[in-house]
Amino acid sequence: GENVEQHPSTLSVQEGDSAVIKCTYSDSASNYFPWYKQELGKRPQLIIDIRSNVGEKKDQRIAVTLNKTAKHFSLHITETQPEDSAVYFCAGYITGNQFYFGTGTSLTVIP
Amino acid sequence: NAGVTQTPKFQVLKTGQSMTLQCAQDMNHNSMYWYRQDPGMGLRLIYYSASEGTTDKGEVPNGYNVSRLNKREFSLRLESAAPSQTSVYFCASSDTEAFFGQGTRLTVV
Numbered sequence: 502g503e504n505v506e507q508h509p510s511t512l513s514v515q516e517g518d519s520a521v522i523k524c525t526y527s528d529s530a531s532n533y534f535p536w537y538k539q540e541l542g543k544r545p546q547l548i549i550d551i552r553s554n555v556g557e558k559k560d561q562r563i564a565v566t567l568n569k570t571a572k573h574f575s576l577h578i579t580e581t582q583p584e585d586s587a588v589y590f591c592a593g594y595i596t597g598n599q600f601y602f603g604t605g606t607s608l609t610v611i612p
Numbered sequence: 613n614a615g616v617t618q619t620p621k622f623q624v625l626k627t628g629q630s631m632t633l634q635c636a637q638d639m640n641h642n643s644m645y646w647y648r649q650d651p652g653m654g655l656r657l658i659y660y661s662a663s664e665g666t667t668d669k670g671e672v673p674n675g676y677n678v679s680r681l682n683k684r685e686f687s688l689r690l691e692s693a694a695p696s697q698t699s700v701y702f703c704a705s706s707d708t709e710a711f712f713g714q715g716t717r718l719t720v721v
Contacts, residue, residue: 510652533708544702544712545655590654592710597662599645599670600710604654 503528505593507603514581515611522606524591525573531593531601534567534574539588539605548589549576581610614638618703618713625693625720633688633716635703643706644686645670646678648699649715655702661686693720 504527514520526534532553537545551558551565551574558565562581567574578585591603616637625631637644642663647655657670661680675697677689686705690697698720703713 507654535709537710544714546712547709550709594708599643599657599660599662599668600704600706602647602655602657604652 503531503593503595503598503601505591505601505603507591507606509606510604511607511609513609513611516581516583518581520576520578520581520585520608520610522576522589522591522608523573524575524593524603525571526593526601527572528593528595529569529572530595532596533594534565535592535594535600536563536565536576537590537592539590541587545590578608581608583610583612586610616703616705616711616713618701618716620716621714623716623718625690625718627694627720629693630689630691631693632690633701633703633718634685635687635705635713636685637705637711638684639705639707639711640683641705641707641711642683644680645704645706645710646676646686646688647702647704648672648697649702650699658688658701693718695720 507524535550538548539545564577592600645660646658659678661667664683701716704710
């Protein structure tokens with residue numbers, strides 16, 4: 502089955518700096534890659550996603566890139582703010598199958 | 613539009629007790645999932661249902677059973693709770709994007 506690995510497990514950045522979280526996947530059948538943000542005590546919520554026919558997608562301060570050849574995708578957060586502090590999960594999805602989640606990255610933005 | 617509704621929010625069980633976690637979605641999604649979340653281990657899939665009438669084991673199914681009662685509802689049952697099942701449980705549904713319930717914090721003592 503699919504295996505999604507996520508790094509780093511923890512990340513601290515100064516407010517205003519950029520943060521990058523990286524994930525790799527193993528199954529080339531994965532065709533959808535969402536990123537979820539989970540604040541303390543809350544449910545995971547989708548923040549951005551990318552499909553396998555797209556290389557990059559941006560939404561204001563967040564962007565995701567996908568390299569299908571290398572089987573990795575990354576989340577980029579620019580101009581980080583304290584409210585970006587949370588746990589972030591990547592996932593790979595195979596149509597008609599299931600989501601395979603990474604183990605999460607705890608991001609702390611230091612004011 | 614309620615999305616994914618999960619009950620209860622909190623539960624304390626004694627070892628050996630049974631309980632059922634309920635989940636319902638109003639988005640007409642085909643797929644539904646049950647995850648458990650433990651510190652440092654991310655979201656681990658217990659069971660999923662790709663469509664009404666079908667269920668499949670995920671990564672950690674032992675000690676759990678599920679029922680896809682209809683397209684809207686997907687329940688998770690613990691027949692004989694064990695302390696190792698202390699966790700936060702999330703139900704989710706999707707067609708592509710997955711939407712999560714608010715979670716159930718279960719403690720087994």
